[in-house]
Amino acid sequence: MAGTSRRPVAGLAALAGAVVAVVLGFLTVGVQASVEPDGLPVAVAVPDNAPPQLRAAAGQLTSQGGEALSWQVTTPAEARTLLDDKDVYGVLELAPGQVGVVVSGAVNPSGTQVVQQALTGAGQALSTAMSQATGTPTAPVRVETVHPASPAGRTAPLAVSILAWVGSLAAGAILVVVAERTGRRIGVAARLTQVGATAVLITGVAAGFLALWDSSLPLGWDVLGYILLVAAAFAAVQTALLRLLGIRAMAILGPLYLLAPNVAGQVPELLNPAYRVLLWSWTPFRFSTEGTRSLLQGTPGAPDVTTGIWVLGAMLVAGLVVILWPGRVKSPAPVEAAPELQPAR
Numbered sequence: 001m002a003g004t005s006r007r008p009v010a011g012l013a014a015l016a017g018a019v020v021a022v023v024l025g026f027l028t029v030g031v032q033a034s035v036e037p038d039g040l041p042v043a044v045a046v047p048d049n050a051p052p053q054l055r056a057a058a059g060q061l062t063s064q065g066g067e068a069l070s071w072q073v074t075t076p077a078e079a080r081t082l083l084d085d086k087d088v089y090g091v092l093e094l095a096p097g098q099v100g101v102v103v104s105g106a107v108n109p110s111g112t113q114v115v116q117q118a119l120t121g122a123g124q125a126l127s128t129a130m131s132q133a134t135g136t137p138t139a140p141v142r143v144e145t146v147h148p149a150s151p152a153g154r155t156a157p158l159a160v161s162i163l164a165w166v167g168s169l170a171a172g173a174i175l176v177v178v179a180e181r182t183g184r185r186i187g188v189a190a191r192l193t194q195v196g197a198t199a200v201l202i203t204g205v206a207a208g209f210l211a212l213w214d215s216s217l218p219l220g221w222d223v224l225g226y227i228l229l230v231a232a233a234f235a236a237v238q239t240a241l242l243r244l245l246g247i248r249a250m251a252i253l254g255p256l257y258l259l260a261p262n263v264a265g266q267v268p269e270l271l272n273p274a275y276r277v278l279l280w281s282w283t284p285f286r287f288s289t290e291g292t293r294s295l296l297q298g299t300p301g302a303p304d305v306t307t308g309i310w311v312l313g314a315m316l317v318a319g320l321v322v323i324l325w326p327g328r329v330k331s332p333a334p335v336e337a338a339p340e341l342q343p344a345r
Contacts, residue, residue, distance in 0.1 A: 023255060031262040031279075034272035037068035037114055041269070043088045044071055045079035047095060054094055057126055061092070069118060070269075083107070083146065084299050086290075089267065090115035092123055097130075099123040100142040105149030106297035108290065111267035116143065147297040152214035157293035160206045160227055161285045162260050167205065168235035169253055171198045172242045180247070191239050191323045199232035206231075210296075223295045226308070230288040233312040236319025237284075243323060260285040287311045 046058045062071035074082070079091040083104050089111040091102040101119045103112050123141040175194055179186045206227050210217050241249040264285035268276045280286060291308030294300060 024258070028258055028262050031266070031271065031275055034275065035266065035270050036272070037118075037270060038273075039070040039269050040068060040111060040115055040118075040267070041070050041072070041088045042115055042119060043079040043082055043091045044073050045076040045091050045093045046073060048075060050094070051096065053130075054096065057130065058094055061122060061126065069115075080146070084302065086294075086299075086302055086304060090119050092119045094126070098139050098142075099127045099130075100144060102144045102146060104297075104299075105145055105147045105153065106294055106299040106302065108265075108267045108293070109149075109154045110265065110270055114270065147299060149297055150214050150216070152210075153217060153296055156210055156213060156217065156296060157289045158261060158265055158285075159209070160292050161230065161264065161288040162257070163206055163209070164202050164227070164231040164234050164288065165257055165260065165285070167202045168198050168231060168238050169250075169257070172235065172238045173247065173250060176242050176247050186243075188324060191243065192320075195232060195235045195239055195319070195323070198235045199228055202231040202235075203228045217296055218298070222300060223292070226291055226295055226305070229309065229312050229316070230292070233315040233319070234284070234288075236316050236323065238319075240319040240322035256283075259283045260289075264289045284311070284315060 044058045044061050046055055058073050062073060072088070076091075076093055079088070079093070080102065082088045083091055083102065084106070086104075086107055089103070089107050093100040093102060101116060101123055103116050103119075105112075120141055120143065127139075127141060171194055175186060175190070178184075203224060207219055207224060210219060238249070238253055241253060245252075259279055260283075263271070263275065263279045263283055266280075268280050271280055287304070287308040290304040291312075294302040294305050
């Protein structure tokens with residue numbers, strides 16, 4: 001009988017293991033295994049006074065690249081504005097006798113790497129064709145990087161998001177566990193103190209690491225303020241869920257961490273459409289990562305900074321609303337009168 005009773009438990013344990021494997025496979029290796037370029041936005045820049053042959057060559061480029069690249073023809077100045085705004089991930093600049101590729105350190109490195117390789121190949125082929133048509137040699141394809149990023153600069157934006165999420169999660173979980181073991185009730189003041197203190201301390205930790213990794217990275221009030229907003233928003237949302245679900249919220253908050261390096265670390269055009277819609281479209285890590293990247297790499301006017309402020313601000317407000325929302329007051333249990341005080345029947 002004892003062996004028979006254990007069989008359902010063993011079966012449920014095996015099923016739980018399979019479910020965990022599916023979740024991990026979906027959130028981690030599945031993202032990397034399905035990476036493929038699909039409509040990466042790029043620009044081909046031609047001067048206003050360019051000869052007709054050069055304009056024709058630019059028009060032909062837009063039909064190349066298949067589904068991997070999405071071309072648009074514009075002027076050099078407008079193309080660089082689009083690059084700063086991250087509306088394109090790279091620019092192919094055409095000029096008489098010269099072809100150049102322009103990329104930006106403020107763009108997610110995953111997209112920059114693929115685009116730079118594709119544009120360099122296209123530029124080299126075009127340069128060779130132009131040389132054969134005109135009978136004059138052309139210069140090799142030059143590659144220019146605006147807002148260049150150091151290895152730390154490329155890694156830091158995602159690292160800051162991870163530190164903010166994991167640090168806030170640890171603080172919230174410890175508060176709940178300690179309260180449950182001591183039998184104490186966590187009041188509103190304690191939760192607000194935890195959110196505020198965690199945000200400030202995580203910001204200090206992140207700033208310390210940024211200075212350690214690369215002392216040339218800017219740590220002005222705009223950067224520190226944005227990191228503080230990221231940490232506060234993450235802490236508020238996590239504290240709100242922990243208030244509603246208790247320690248069970250870790251089953252939701254823990255796996256969400258896996259979205260950071262595997263989804264937010266990619267540009268959406270490299271993700272499988274299913275991952276793009278189901279995960280990338282809403283994950284908070286992409287707002288924190290790309291906004292921080294723009295600020296660190298000298299493009300504070302990029303739209304993703306403003307978008308990040310609105311999204312993270314909304315997360316902070318929503319979390320605080322749940323934290324401050326009055327809980328139901330339990331009515332005291334009725335006290336029975338002593339037998340000698342009860343009225344005679």
